[in-house]
Amino acid sequence: MAKKKTIRTIPQDRTPMLEQDPAIRSKNFEEVACGYHPDDALRESERCLMCPDQPCVAGCPVNINIPGFIQKIGEKDIRGAYDILTQTSLLPAICGRVCPQENQCEGVCTVGESLEAVAIGRLERFVGDTAIREGWVNIPYIEKNNFKVGIVGSGPAGMACAADMAKAGCDVTVFEAFHQAGGVLKYGIPDFRLPNAVIDAEINNLIKLGVKFECNTLVGRLFTIEQMVSEMGFDTVFVGVGAGYPTMLGIPGDSLNGVLSANELLTRCNLMRARDFPNFDTPQPMGKRVAVVGAGNTAMDAMRVSIRLGAEKVYCIYRRSRKEAPARAEELHHAEQEGIEFHWLTNPVSVLNDGEGNVRGMRCVRMELGEPDESGRRRPIPVAGSEFDFEVDLIVYAIGTNANPIMGQTSGMRLNKWGYIDTDGTLATSLAGVFAGGDIVTGAATVIEAMGAGRKAAASMKAYLGIRDSKLPYDHDGEKLFGINLGERNYARVKIA
Amino acid sequence: MSNFEIVTREDFSDVTYLIEIFHPLMAKAAKPGQFVIVMLDEQGERIPLTIADFDREKGTITLVIQAVGKTTRQMQEACKVGTSLYALVGPMGVPSTISHAKKVVCVGGGLGVAPVYPQARAFKESGAYVIGVVGFRNKGLVFWEDKFRACCDEFIICTDDGSVGIKGLVTAGITQAIEKHPDIDEVVAIGPMIMMKGCADTTRPYKIKTMVSLNPLMVDGTGMCGGCRVKIGDQVKFACVDGPDFDGHKVDFFDLMTRLRRYTKEERMALEHWEKGCRLQKAIDKKTASAIKKTTAHK
Numbered sequence: 068m069a070k071k072k073t074i075r076t077i078p079q080d081r082t083p084m085l086e087q088d089p090a091i092r093s094k095n096f097e098e099v100a101c102g103y104h105p106d107d108a109l110r111e112s113e114r115c116l117m118c119p120d121q122p123c124v125a126g127c128p129v130n131i132n133i134p135g136f137i138q139k140i141g142e143k144d145i146r147g148a149y150d151i152l153t154q155t156s157l158l159p160a161i162c163g164r165v166c167p168q169e170n171q172c173e174g175v176c177t178v179g180e181s182l183e184a185v186a187i188g189r190l191e192r193f194v195g196d197t198a199i200r201e202g203w204v205n206i207p208y209i210e211k212n213n214f215k216v217g218i219v220g221s222g223p224a225g226m227a228c229a230a231d232m233a234k235a236g237c238d239v240t241v242f243e244a245f246h247q248a249g250g251v252l253k254y255g256i257p258d259f260r261l262p263n264a265v266i267d268a269e270i271n272n273l274i275k276l277g278v279k280f281e282c283n284t285l286v287g288r289l290f291t292i293e294q295m296v297s298e299m300g301f302d303t304v305f306v307g308v309g310a311g312y313p314t315m316l317g318i319p320g321d322s323l324n325g326v327l328s329a330n331e332l333l334t335r336c337n338l339m340r341a342r343d344f345p346n347f348d349t350p351q352p353m354g355k356r357v358a359v360v361g362a363g364n365t366a367m368d369a370m371r372v373s374i375r376l377g378a379e380k381v382y383c384i385y386r387r388s389r390k391e392a393p394a395r396a397e398e399l400h401h402a403e404q405e406g407i408e409f410h411w412l413t414n415p416v417s418v419l420n421d422g423e424g425n426v427r428g429m430r431c432v433r434m435e436l437g438e439p440d441e442s443g444r445r446r447p448i449p450v451a452g453s454e455f456d457f458e459v460d461l462i463v464y465a466i467g468t469n470a471n472p473i474m475g476q477t478s479g480m481r482l483n484k485w486g487y488i489d490t491d492g493t494l495a496t497s498l499a500g501v502f503a504g505g506d507i508v509t510g511a512a513t514v515i516e517a518m519g520a521g522r523k524a525a526a527s528m529k530a531y532l533g534i535r536d537s538k539l540p541y542d543h544d545g546e547k548l549f550g551i552n553l554g555e556r557n558y559a560r561v562k563i564a
Numbered sequence: 565m566s567n568f569e570i571v572t573r574e575d576f577s578d579v580t581y582l583i584e585i586f587h588p589l590m591a592k593a594a595k596p597g598q599f600v601i602v603m604l605d606e607q608g609e610r611i612p613l614t615i616a617d618f619d620r621e622k623g624t625i626t627l628v629i630q631a632v633g634k635t636t637r638q639m640q641e642a643c644k645v646g647t648s649l650y651a652l653v654g655p656m657g658v659p660s661t662i663s664h665a666k667k668v669v670c671v672g673g674g675l676g677v678a679p680v681y682p683q684a685r686a687f688k689e690s691g692a693y694v695i696g697v698v699g700f701r702n703k704g705l706v707f708w709e710d711k712f713r714a715c716c717d718e719f720i721i722c723t724d725d726g727s728v729g730i731k732g733l734v735t736a737g738i739t740q741a742i743e744k745h746p747d748i749d750e751v752v753a754i755g756p757m758i759m760m761k762g763c764a765d766t767t768r769p770y771k772i773k774t775m776v777s778l779n780p781l782m783v784d785g786t787g788m789c790g791g792c793r794v795k796i797g798d799q800v801k802f803a804c805v806d807g808p809d810f811d812g813h814k815v816d817f818f819d820l821m822t823r824l825r826r827y828t829k830e831e832r833m834a835l836e837h838w839e840k841g842c843r844l845q846k847a848i849d850k851k852t853a854s855a856i857k858k859t860t861a862h863k
């Protein structure tokens with residue numbers, strides 16, 4: 068029997084993770100954070116107090132059994148840890164890297180009240196990476212049920228939904244508009260934060276589960292959602308097309324050459340490999356001085372990509388203060404280390420023209436924080452007469468996105484007033500048999516939330532088809548249907564072909 | 565889906581060529597005014613091309629391409645019958661509204677003849693009186709004349725040098741049509757940016773509705789990057805999902821033409837890089853060929 072740990076007996080400081088030196092890494096696209104060595108993971112696992120009330124589990128959007136998997140790491144049973152993790156999260160190597168842990172699981176960790184919180188994300192990544200290296204996949208015995216499931220969009224929401232439906236025995240096809248699967252994970256989040264190899268490993272796991280990927284397929288235009296259900300024989304459809312449609316500031320000079328959205332910069336660089344231009348054909352000319360407007364994850368990625376593509380100076384322009392910046396703490400910290408210059412409480416008012424249609428600079432105004440607004444954050448107000456100019460030749464907007472219009476243009480699915488897909492509590496849309504989740508329902512959110520939505524929709528889709536996972540014990544104690552105790556038997560429904 | 569196999573290849577001139585690609589689903593879905601995005605190979609750029617024709621029975625779509633830079637020239641060399649494209653996605657964009665116009669002028673300038681053709685055909689099929697106006701630099705560049713003529717009630721051809729038809733720009737042809745027919749409801753114009761601007765300027769005094777098809781630079785074509793944004797009146801629109809057809813009288817052409825110059829330097833670099841590779845490859849091919857010749861000669 069292990070002796071009871073207390074806050075005083077555990078290793079006091081959080082086990083650091085090896086990182087590439089900022090001076091070196093700001094010139095390459097290799098991963099910044101190198102991951103835990105098994106000894107590091109073991110040491111960090113000792114810091115978990117195994118709290119009976121498990122606040123961390125409630126802090127995780129998908130309620131991963133955190134003390135459970137950490138305990139297995141402590142027992143050096145990494146495979147066991149992986150099995151626990153994958154009961155809930157299908158993409159541990161990804162979420163361990165990109166979750167905003169400080170606002171989620173780690174933000175409420177008991178240890179964090181007096182010391183630094185247990186590094187849950189790092190441990191999760193360690194387990195996920197080990198699984199990829201060892202080639203572990205949890206492929207359950209799958210009994211085919213002949214139901215055909217269509218998934219639109221191959222981001223985390225679509226991937227998670229596909230995995231669950233495949234495990235339930237359905238014939239699953241994922242349709243993706245781009246020539247490669249992965250969604251934002253592939254085209255948005257850069258390699259130095261989430262290497263492509265990690266995403267591809269997860270996609271390969273799905274293929275092993277029998278999921279088919281059809282890239283180069285623009286659903287809505289090549290065929291509609293309605294056609295999938297009516298003509299193409301899909302028994303149920305999940306729509307996870309992400310948010311997209313970047314917002315522009317709407318200030319004078321927005322359309323000058325050298326003003327672009329972070330999505331464009333990142334897609335050119337990550338998916339289209341502009342960083343290897345001209346061996347790859349897509350260019351992304353880099354400015355000498357770059358201003359990135361915004362301070363979320365997308366902004367951090369745009370800035371750090373710019374540095375790596377050779378920009379001499381990169382400014383972050385944000386109208387609120389550092390405290391309100393929505394980026395993950397780690398990314399903000401890494402960006403600071405890499406020499407990004409932050410200008411808090413600064414707002415652009417116009418983009419300056421060099422006379423030939425190119426960006427020459429950006430005029431900004433200083434802001435101060437006033438009363439809290441609807442979001443609870445203090446509203447920034449411009450300080451009169453405080454205008455000043457930045458000399459920049461590239462301006463990147465990372466100020467959020469709106470709903471992608473293609474679904475609304477091509478299907479009768481009901482949208483809400485902002486253009487996102489309207490769903491009920493089970494993620495059902497207004498079309499029978501069609502479910503939706505991820506950014507296209509909630510607006511831009513996080514990877515783990517999108518994944519959670521994909522799984523939630525999968526549960527509803529199974530209910531809609533009348534199938535349920537015959538491995539899961541029925542938890543409605545003693546509930547009876549026509550006199551049969553539901554807990555005693557495994558029910559599964561098979562579509563008669 | 566399809567492996568995007570090329571089933572027909574035709575060359576109209578040393579810079580203009582046609583490829584027909586097997587993709588039954590796309591042939592079924594395509595409508596006039598829509599476009600596709602193509603990648604020649606894994607390292608390639610995603611380039612937008614208008615669907616110039618589609619054949620639902622054969623299950624094919626047709627693209628007409630002008631070799632202007634790296635990708636389009638590389639495709640000119642590589643796209644032979646039996647080869648496949650690496651990626652082909654579409655149909656993209658909002659289909660052209662084939663309005664209930666009774667009398668329309670469909671204008672195609674140079675390569676623009678190809679993308680305006682499906683619209684002319686659709687107008688004809690919906691019962692409109694169609695006047696076709698096409699313009700080329702000279703007689704040698706004319707293509708699809710018979711095909712286009714077949715769906716027009718009247719057909720006007722203009723060349724810069726007067727080697728065939730009216731001597732002058734398509735705008736001269738439009739003016740001629742407008743003067744003869746005071747009851748024209750709509751003009752559809754596709755071609756180089758400067759030509760579409762000219763058409764819009766020509767019809768403006770007559771207040772005739774004029775639709776143009778814009779071709780800004782694109783990356784994804786799904787409304788995600790904003791690279792294709794254009795100014796329409798006082799609004800910003802994304803050509804790939806809100807267009808590519810817009811009211812020509814509202815388009816800010818100046819803005820668009822400036823934006824098209826954005827990557828000039830890189831485009832030249834890519835082309836030079838590729839040409840250098842080609843020359844190198846050709847030199848290597850020559851060497852190995854002569855080496856092979858030598859060894860076989862020895863035997």
Ligand SMILES: Cc1cc2nc3c(=O)[nH]c(=O)nc-3n(C[C@H](O)[C@H](O)[C@H](O)COP(=O)(O)OP(=O)(O)OC[C@H]3O[C@@H](n4cnc5c(N)ncnc54)[C@H](O)[C@@H]3O)c2cc1C
Pocket residue numbers: 165166167219220221222223224225242243244245248249250251252255256284285286287307308309310311333364365366368395471473474504505506507511512513514515517786
């Ligand atoms: C640059 C950037 C950095 C981010 N960093 C983080 C982070 O560090 N941590 C975090 O938790 N979250 C982060 N996020 C947010 C997170 O990536 C998203 O919330 C998440 O990816 C949403 O998943 P999704 O499955 O809903 O959509 P997406 O990942 O957007 O995937 C949707 C997919 O659907 C495809 N598609 C769209 N329309 C169609 C169609 N008509 N037919 C077929 N396919 C279609 C798209 O091409 C895309 O591949 C970041 C986002 C960005 C842009």
Ligand SMILES: Cc1cc2nc3c(=O)[nH]c(=O)nc-3n(C[C@H](O)[C@H](O)[C@H](O)COP(=O)(O)OP(=O)(O)OC[C@H]3O[C@@H](n4cnc5c(N)ncnc54)[C@H](O)[C@@H]3O)c2cc1C
Pocket residue numbers: 599609611612613614615627628629630631632633634635636637675678679778779780781782808824825831832834835
């Ligand atoms: C909706 C749409 C439909 C199009 N349809 C066709 C078509 O049916 N046939 C066809 O041949 N071309 C079409 N284009 C243009 C085509 O996409 C470009 O010619 C192509 O991307 C050039 O690539 P490149 O690498 O060969 O040349 P680059 O090296 O990229 O460019 C060479 C020259 O072409 C110009 N150019 C580059 N991109 C465009 C563009 N998008 N529009 C206009 N000029 C451009 C550049 O300014 C430069 O002067 C269309 C473009 C759009 C947006």
Ligand code: SF4
Pocket residue numbers: 126127128129130131133156162163166167168171172173187188191515
């Ligand atoms: S998925 Fe994210 S929030 Fe949940 S435990 Fe893992 S790192 Fe924490």
Ligand code: SF4
Pocket residue numbers: 114115116117118121122123124133134175176177178185187
């Ligand atoms: S709250 Fe922290 S210490 Fe407690 S169980 Fe969770 S991870 Fe462990």
Ligand code: FES
Pocket residue numbers: 781782783784785786787788789790791792793802803804805
């Ligand atoms: S091409 Fe990216 S939004 Fe239109």
